[in-house]
Amino acid sequence: MAHQDHRASSTASLARPCGTDSDIAFVGGGFRTTTFLSSAPGLLRRRIRVHERGSTLGPGGFARYGITTTSIGSRFFKHVDLSGPFAAPGRSRTLTDVARAEQPVAMPRLATALTELGRTLQDALGPDGVRLGSTVVAVHAESARQRVTLELADGTRESSRHAVLATGRIERPHPELAPWRAKVLPSGTVISTGHRAEIKDRLLGAAGRPVVIVGCSHSAMSALQTLLLLRAEARAEHPGALLPALQVVRRGPARLVYDSADLARSGQKPGRERLFDPVADVCPATGIVYRDSGLRHESRALYCALWAGEVPGATLLDAPVLADAADRFDRAGLIVQALGYHGQAPDIHLDGALLRSGESPDRLLADDDGALLLNGTPQSLLSVLRVEPTPLDRRDHSVYGSDLYHRLARRLDRLVAPTAEVHA
Known part of the structure; x- marks a missing residue:
């Protein structure tokens, strides 16, 4: 018909x-x-x-x-x-x-x-x-x-x-996270206003087990910022509740936006970020470093604070291959996937x-x-x-x-x- x-x-x-x-x-x-x-x-x-x-x-x-x-x-x-x-x-x-x-x-x-x-x-x-x-x-x-x-x-x-x-x-399910699929949420769900109550319940339900954010992108930093806010709300609403530590797993040093190559040369820090290639990584029209793919604005500031150990209850971990963090994923109460769109x-x-x-x-x-x-x-x-x-x-x-x-x-x-x- x-x-x-x-x-x-x-x-x-x-x-x-x-x-x-x-x-x-x-x-x-x-x-x-x-x-x-x-x-x-x-x-x-x-x-x-x-x-x-x-x-x-x-x-x-x-x-x-x-x-x-x-x-x-x-x-x-x-x-x-x-x-x-x-x-x-x-x-x-x-x-x-x-x-x-x-x-x-x-x-x-x-x-x-x-x-x-x-x-x-x-x-x-x-x-x-x-x-x-x-x-x-x-x-x-x-x-x-x-x-x-x-x-x-x-x-x-x-x-x-x-x-x-x-x-x-x-965000498609990442194949390297398949063994832990039951406790993986995409970063878009975490930052969605429609899922705030659910995410807060997941933080409380983790019973102290860590929440692991996989990735070091803008989405990862947005998810981290959201989880920090929701964890603070949960602590105020449930005094004495055991709330999870937050762990960010990065596969390699991040890329930070600089307004010029000169600023990048004077401001980059080995270990914190991937050092730029002055030929391949500088926009030929504007001179900006990592314009399309680097962290900027609030995400940049949060990442730098995280790397410096200045974000209470949150740590940055390295895992060039995600399997290297398998023990972290096993122990996690929740895994947030922030590995691109x-x-x-x-x-x-x-x-x-x-x-x-x-x-x-x-x-x-x-x-x-x-x-x-x-x-x-x-x-x-x-x-x-x-x-x-x-x-x-x-x-x-x-x-x-x-x-x-x-x-x-x-x-x-x-x-x-x-x-x-x-x-x-």
Whole structure:
């Protein structure tokens, strides 16, 4: 019956321009999609449809985190054009206070600003332009018909002339922690505001056994900061309770951001951090050391204090191979995984063949114009909007991706001409 329904809906869609439900379909309606479309209002002359699995357009996963951003507030809105259809947020202090901030901001403030921008975008796209609570499970690109079919979790299908994948990132279970899987939580769960009570109960339930944070990234430091706060709350609420020590296991010295190579040379400390390579590790455009991959702001300060032994009840341990810390994991009451993120995406089919499963461990790659790369070949029907973390060979160059929004908008403008049916 579902197959028959699909054929009927496909036939009905032939009466629409180009035989599709939209000109450009965005899979994911979080930070990337919202700020990208707000940076390229000319694209709104197309029939845009955004599929967002959550209940709100704009904040994405940022709405769940009770931490401080790792970048200054203005970086999140640096491409946004607060004029034309987006003039209203430009007059709002809720958004402009974050968009002009030259220091990190509380994540809830960022999420609120993105929600306001998302509401304006939703108004601009019209009643048919946004599908909330919509999860895309597969994308089917058809070269001959020059169209993309989106397969949704509820069994329905929609067609488009082009699809942009902007699905965000997830923490996948790390294989080296498999023996202790029952007591492993991802760092995203620990820093989520929706899990505070649960995490506090886990701290109390550890009965004095240590909590081990695996990793030395921004996520690890955010998890450590959250656990320090929750442990203090638990101590105040349950005087006399046996609460766990916190242990951070690092696989190697961290990378700290410096504003210049000269500052790095004068400020780096062997053992605390990985010493930089002045050729490979300095951004050629800005001179900043470890711009994309180093610890900065609050995470940097907390890590340095941890390394110096200045964080009560918390210690830093070395384990170049995670198996070296097996005895720590055995004794732990809770293990927090903070070992990086992977892009999440639906199954991707090309001309009837599954070319990439959503469960694939491979990175979702794109060229500098945002075209999805499958087996090294750019796809004219599919784009990717910074789903994966920065590639390893580009990670210390802040110029990477800095013009992606402009290049992708120009590419979509060239590939997808406006149709007669557009939103007012």
